[in-house]
Amino acid sequence: GYGVTPEYIRKRNEEVKKAQEEYDDYIQENLREAAMKRLSDEERVAVLQGLKKNWEEVHKEFQSLSVFIDSIPKKIRKQKLEEEMKQLEHDIGVLEKHKIIYIANKQ
Numbered sequence: 001g002y003g004v005t006p007e008y009i010r011k012r013n014e015e016v017k018k019a020q021e022e023y024d025d026y027i028q029e030n031l032r033e034a035a036m037k038r039l040s041d042e043e044r045v046a047v048l049q050g051l052k053k054n055w056e057e058v059h060k061e062f063q064s065l066s067v068f069i070d071s072i073p074k075k076i077r078k079q080k081l082e083e084e085m086k087q088l089e090h091d092i093g094v095l096e097k098h099k100i101i102y103i104a105n106k107q
Contacts, residue, residue, distance in 0.1 A: 039101040048095045055088040 039047070062081040069075050095101065 035105055036102045037105050039103055044095060044099075044101055048092065051088055051092050051095065055085060055092065058084045058088065 058081055062078070062085060065078055065081070066074065069078055
């Protein structure tokens with residue numbers, strides 16, 4: 001039996017390896033849980049109101065553009081405002097559609 005690893009050492013090494021894998025899984029699960037935070041109803045409503053207020057401000061600015069878009073800077077400004085309004089509308093729709101929102105914690 002020279003050069004052969006005894007059975008009790010192999011079993012112990014397997015147990016240590018299994019314990020390490022279970023510990024790693026436990027740590028990963030805790031990190032996943034800590035990485036997400038549920039948005040409270042009050043926070044959700046506050047964010048929704050803020051988005052609607054921002055949309056109103058951008059819409060008011062969009063309405064104040066001249067009727068004739070005859071220069072490139074005016075075109076770019078109009079496109080930028082349209083994109084902002086579209087993104088705000090999308091975000092508002094998502095918040096209104098989903099009652100439970102999870103956000104990622106920055107670490």
